[in-house]
Amino acid sequence: MIVAFHGNGIYYFKEYGVGRLNKNNQRNNPKKKDKYYSMLNAAGAVFARLGFHKATISLIAAEAGVADGTIYLYFKNKDDILYQFLSYKTAYVFDKMRKAAASSDDAEVKLRNLIRCHLKEFQEDKDMAVIFHSEVRNLRDLEPQTKNISKIYLDFLTDIIETGQVQGIMRRDLYLGLAKRFVLGSVEGVINTWIAADGKYDLVAMADPLVDLYMNGIKHRE
Amino acid sequence: MIVAFHGNGIYYFKEYGVGRLNKNNQRNNPKKKDKYYSMLNAAGAVFARLGFHKATISLIAAEAGVADGTIYLYFKNKDDILYQFLSYKTAYVFDKMRKAAASSDDAEVKLRNLIRCHLKEFQEDKDMAVIFHSEVRNLRDLEPQTKNISKIYLDFLTDIIETGQVQGIMRRDLYLGLAKRFVLGSVEGVINTWIAADGKYDLVAMADPLVDLYMNGIKHRE
């Protein structure tokens, strides 16, 4: 029986349909849920450490403290583990970001909060950060049709910049498509550097200087 | 016999030393060199299309028009193919970039030329662009001790920004470490987007608006 849980707490049976749920309805059985998440997190740790390719099912199972075969009761195959890991993390992180960006009416504050949230969540979940940043190819292969992760993020930025233009605090002559990528790319670059430095320093402290750069650029002014 | 060539035209014997070179000294034998580069480029094409992991030696050999075994006369193993591909491309591209950045005394022009060169070279070699951007993990695994590719690039940026500060055209209150990553990250982001769009539009045209963003930011001014 192949089962999958989701971040919102509801889970579903992938292969055999909900009809096969046992009569006692384990939808909220906390033990099962725990086991699922411990496998997901174990997978995240192993993927982050070795990369998707060099990670083996045996290692993931060992890290989660279950038998190899057990993995296949919860996931369709190895790809599916990565897919579910990413879905779970993406849903979680975007929810946070959405709230952060909505926390103010002022576009510059929105931007600052979004960036701060981004840096904070990645700092607090380095496995996720590593996987997002180094399994780029798999991300594309796994959800080629779906709009990818950055797409959603770029939409936040579109809103923010357009708001800022209306408010008269951001330039109207911007090439919006480029400006968005300029912002996203540089946050990612900063996170990459932090990962390369093995997460040694405080990432969130970069938020304010970064937003200052977005707003004011590097040109000297009187 | 395991042989390796380098971008500068000199090559060396990896396993058995130069003593094993045949008497006729084939160092400049153009046929052999051609075969080596056709294998490198074939590998690049296959890696870009399928990713390192899903690329097989057989496919690379087929694409290069040689037998599987021949690959192992020129490369130690699969990893070594990627490693040599990257070394070759990196050397080539950094040479171009160095010249671009040196082409003017004015820091803003230096920056503009560097960015333009970066975009141009990646646009003209999409396989390379794809591999640089999606084999992040392998890049780290292959040269963990060596300063990685971005390190060299960041050094160019340090020079440029420091020059700009001396010239009084760039802010002196910049957090340099961050400003550099801000620039590199956003160029990479722009290239990523271009790759995702399958290289459909002109990447080099992004150079000027991008430098404008670096210099002036997105804030509205009177």
Add this chain to the structure above:
DNA sequence: TAAATAAATGAATAAATATTCATTTGTATT
């Protein structure tokens, strides 16, 4: 408590593919 059902196990299997190497083909030397 016994029977029935669900969950977990891990050794065995199957498939993929990197790498080897005995043999063949090509090239230079005398």
Add this chain to the structure above:
DNA sequence: AATACAAATGAATATTTATTCATTTATTTA
């Protein structure tokens, strides 16, 4: 032309590891 050496071949091998499934263990139901 005959010999020696270099390069290339590709079928066979070896290894790795994802996945399966017959069996065992745990839990629920009657």
